[in-house]
């Protein structure tokens with residue numbers, strides 16, 4: 373099992389690790405700060421190296437309990453230890469967009485009782501799909517933008533912790549965001565809570581406070597069927 377450093381601390385951007393398995397352009401380490409992708413958040417990029425040996429991490433994925441790093445070129449199989457460094461600009465952008473998506477999710481539930489059905493983040497933008505019961509007009513979209521920016525500027529702390537499955541499933545917020553869909557074998561659920569606004573079962577990386585996000589600008593919205601709506605936004 374790879375120790376996933378980003379689960380406990382989203383701000384780890386450099387780390388040292390031992391090589392567990394090296395085959396061609398793929399490396400498995402005993403610990404890593406590279407997020408392997410999932411939940412709408414793309415895998416991290418960055419570098420792995422030691423001394424004169426250095427390669428770019430162009431992709432990462434989870435395979436069983438391990439994180440596989442994909443390199444741009446192979447490194448010698450005599451290498452035992454490596455230093456890793458994330459492309460921090462890219463990862464931090466993902467963190468800001470990811471937490472912004474949770475704020476948006478909290479706002480549209482609190483104010484419109486609309487449930488999120490999906491989300492995706494990139495370095496420059498993000499989008500969210502949800503099931504919106506009411507009328508879908510430019511005015512409503514403007515109102516969502518205003519309320520979300522209000523919540524962002526309130527400087528709400530973002531807390532990450534673990535709860536036993538049984539306890540997590542008693543929380544109505546977690547039921548709403550479908551924590552019950554986390555596989556039964558997962559006994560401890562990782563929670564991302566934006567104080568007073570949104571609580572979700574989540575494996576991604578987040579900023580520590582909504583004030584790090586700045587302000588959001590909705591750049592597109594569309595209707596994908598009677599209930600299914602999509603919002604696209606950028607951060608300012």
Ligand SMILES: [Zn+2]
Nearest residue numbers: 411470574576
């Ligand atoms: Zn999330």
